Amino acid sequence: MAFYLLLCSFIYLFSYHISLTVQEQIEYECVDIYKQPAFQHPSMKDHQIQMRPSAEFQATLSMESETSEMVNGKSEERCPKGQVPIHIPQSNYTNTLIHPEKTITAANLHYAIIKTFDNSTKKRYGGAQALFNLYKPKVLENQFSKAWIWLNHREKDMISSIQFGWAVHTGLYPDDHPRLTTFWVSDRHQNGCYNTLCRGGYVQVHKSIYPGMVYDKVSVLGKKQYDAHLLVGQDSRTKSWLLMTRKTLIGYWPSQIYSMEGASQVYFGGYAGGPTGAISPQMGAGTFPRQVRFQNKLACFMKQLKTFADDGLSDINCHEYEEYVNSPMCYDVWYRQFELGRGETLTFGGPGGECGMI
Structure with a gap:
């Protein structure tokens, strides 16, 4: 009997240790929905x-209907009622790459995108969406590589911007997995940041x-493809900017x-640096899109581009x-309209390396 009790105690302590180890590896914390970082700003009182x-x-x-498999990460509820998951950045993350660039030709930042022409008609876009092909580009320490959408508003030297998509970002995250990632900055506050890393937002x-x-x-290039749908649009009633996947609300910028x-x-495409x-x-x-011509071997793509x-x-x-490509030695973009059997497709990417700038 004593041996049985001792064995049960050992199993319990071992299981508890394993539980703590798993818990320590969790990269998000469940917080009261009204105590998340957004509500630490006076304007949100x-x-x-x-x-x-x-x-x-x-x-x-x-x-639109889509035959490829949709991927949104694990779908189980992560937090109890009244709480939401907030990503915990790795401890050595710095703000050196937080703020968006004032010019698109900043050093060691590389774009392979399509972008709207200079807006002489003062047209306003209320958001954008895309179906993002998911890949895992190779990056080094403190580098990033993204499949990305920009919604920018510029007034002289001031910029407001919401940006979203997936990113492999070893400065922000502890590994090289592609992750749902957002960025925002407001001309009103000039304290924009990734995800939920600052008060307000x-x-x-x-x-x-x-x-x-x-x-x-x-x-995997030439094999099974995985996609994720993301959309950001301004709600005409609340005026908040909503982040969604299909018709599911993830969060918003109030x-x-x-x-x-x-x-x-509005910009669509790849961004690395x-x-x-x-x-x-x-x-x-990691491939140039014009080198991968067959439909079953597409380079990384974005489809269902809408505004x-x-x-x-x-x-x-x-x-x-x-x-627009500012480092053609390393990256390229190819916008193909209404390709047979696929509709319009934006493909982009490249191997990186020692990249010249134009």
Whole structure:
């Protein structure tokens, strides 16, 4: 009997130790929904959380059917009722790469994108979406590589911006997995940051999908492809900017903090960089898109490119966009419209290396 009790005690202590070890590896914490970082800003004192898009906003969404497997990370509820998951950044993360660039040709930052022409008509976009192909580009310490959408509004030297997609970012995260990632900065506050890393800004509402979440299945070139849908749009009723996957609300940037009335610039594509002087990282699948021509061997792609305008969510107008690559030795972009059997497809990427700039 004594041996049995001793054995049970050992099993309990061993299991407890394992439980603590697993717990220590968890990269998010469950916090009271009203005590997350967004509510530590004075402007958010009386804010009422928006738990779902307004009916008016929902009516503007028109999701296309898609045969490829949709990946949103693990779907189980991570937090108890009344709490939300907040990503915990690795402890040695610094702010050196937090703020967005004032010019698109900043040193050691590499773009392979399509972007709207200079907006002489003062057109305003109320958001954008894409179906993001998931890859795992190779990066070194403190480097990043992203599949990304920018919603920018520029007034002279001031910029407001919401950016989102997936990122492999070894300065922000403890590994090289692609993760749902967001960035914002407001001309009102000039204290923008990734995900939930600063007071005010992004409000998390979903209990399992959150910025910082790992996409646990990634594509292999020429083999099975995995995708994730992401959308950001301004709710016409609340004026907040909503982050969604399909018709599921993940979180939002409240109008009290982020007051931008429409974006004047929209970019889609790849973005990579890191400390000056280092070898530049891979982008996308690590291949040039024009070298991978067969439909079953696409380079990293984005599909279902849409923006919000006065008539709701609609396909982008190819005549409003131009291709832009600032390091053609290392990266490229290829926008293919209505390819047979695939619709419009934006492919981008490259091997990185010692990259010249133009």
